[in-house]
Amino acid sequence: MPVYAIWNNKGGVGKSYLTFQIASEFARQNPKKKVLVVDLCPQANSSSMLLGGMFDGEEKLNEIHSVHPRLTITGYFEDRIRSPYAPPRSGAQYVTQVVSLNNQMPNNLYLVVGDEQLEIQASRVSNATNPGPPDAWRIVHLWVRDLIQDVLDSWDNADAAVFIDCNPSFSIYTELALTAAERLLIPFSADGASKRAVKAVLSLIYGVTRNPGEQQSEFHLNSQRYRMALPKIYMYIGNRLTQMNNSSASAFKTVVEEIGEEIWKVWQATPQHFCIHPSGASTPGNKRAFRKMFQYEVNDANSASVVSSALGIPISKLTAGAKNVAGKNIVVNQSQLDKQVPNISALVKSLE
Ligand SMILES: Nc1ncnc2c1ncn2[C@@H]1O[C@H](COP(=O)(O)OP(=O)(O)O)[C@@H](O)[C@H]1O
Numbered sequence: 001m002p003v004y005a006i007w008n009n010k011g012g013v014g015k016s017y018l019t020f021q022i023a024s025e026f027a028r029q030n031p032k033k034k035v036l037v038v039d040l041c042p043q044a045n046s047s048s049m050l051l052g053g054m055f056d057g058e059e060k061l062n063e064i065h066s067v068h069p070r071l072t073i074t075g076y077f078e079d080r081i082r083s084p085y086a087p088p089r090s091g092a093q094y095v096t097q098v099v100s101l102n103n104q105m106p107n108n109l110y111l112v113v114g115d116e117q118l119e120i121q122a123s124r125v126s127n128a129t130n131p132g133p134p135d136a137w138r139i140v141h142l143w144v145r146d147l148i149q150d151v152l153d154s155w156d157n158a159d160a161a162v163f164i165d166c167n168p169s170f171s172i173y174t175e176l177a178l179t180a181a182e183r184l185l186i187p188f189s190a191d192g193a194s195k196r197a198v199k200a201v202l203s204l205i206y207g208v209t210r211n212p213g214e215q216q217s218e219f220h221l222n223s224q225r226y227r228m229a230l231p232k233i234y235m236y237i238g239n240r241l242t243q244m245n246n247s248s249a250s251a252f253k254t255v256v257e258e259i260g261e262e263i264w265k266v267w268q269a270t271p272q273h274f275c276i277h278p279s280g281a282s283t284p285g286n287k288r289a290f291r292k293m294f295q296y297e298v299n300d301a302n303s304a305s306v307v308s309s310a311l312g313i314p315i316s317k318l319t320a321g322a323k324n325v326a327g328k329n330i331v332v333n334q335s336q337l338d339k340q341v342p343n344i345s346a347l348v349k350s351l352e
């Protein structure tokens, strides 16, 4: 049962958009599996898209947030703050079946709804790591993993996949997400800031330092100290790339290559941080094979992405034609869909 975190230490690279598209497409391609999205971002963008988009989804979110106790990630964390070191096993109560609120979604898709209160809660979550029992840090960092286990138990351990949308900041709840995850998807856009952010990911999680004497993150050091597994890099995804002969346009290509180079260096030094896939595949022996396994490119979906996320319709279900978004007509072309749908579908097929 794979648990994927979608994280980069930068906003606006497509974490939430890709969580929305990937999770709904994964559920469509695997109707016998259950798919859980855990929204660990206070902006709750992936929740909003999954629940119906900019208007309907936002309204559903407001309704969920107005009920006490909140059936969101914050509600679960409240249980944990009350009982930090003895798992209350209450995680399954905080799951919403997405189709009950958005009929565009497959039946087998479930969500732990995101919540802006996460930001306010964060300091209380941190406080639980210290003081406390000697391994308080470890126990608190397992809260999200416990949550996922509670949900799986309630599903009688049915075949499942989990996707965690993260906040860009390396906050306590991002740390909890990364501890729960077995695999990491790193979306990035093709710009200099993205390159720095990818370097930050490599340093914050895996302790990659660039200069002698640089400090490693407490997260990395504590993960080692408590022998906790780190998520393995499954893929780095160049997102919103302008199309040109099915690969990134030359302006973007250089940045994609530079970011690939950074990740390749980490592969050469510490291949154990990567997840070889699909299962049974042989270890890449050169840079080309490495890129083929770990690098993916997602095109800019233009108006198809705007309509898809504004209306909460997965791209594979979107039809061509004029769509009404906030009283404006936005046209989705069939030619656009012919490119975007296989692009996301192939990405999801390589997640196992
Ligand atoms: N492949 C794509 N094609 C077109 N628009 C995209 C694509 N990926 C993301 N976007 C848009 O870019 C913006 C930022 O994406 P978002 O997922 O919110 O980023 P993050 O979660 O990393 O902050 C959103 O408006 C989103 O709809």
Ligand SMILES: [Mg+2]
Binding pocket: 015, 016, 017, 041, 043, 045, 046, 166
């Ligand atoms: Mg986001």
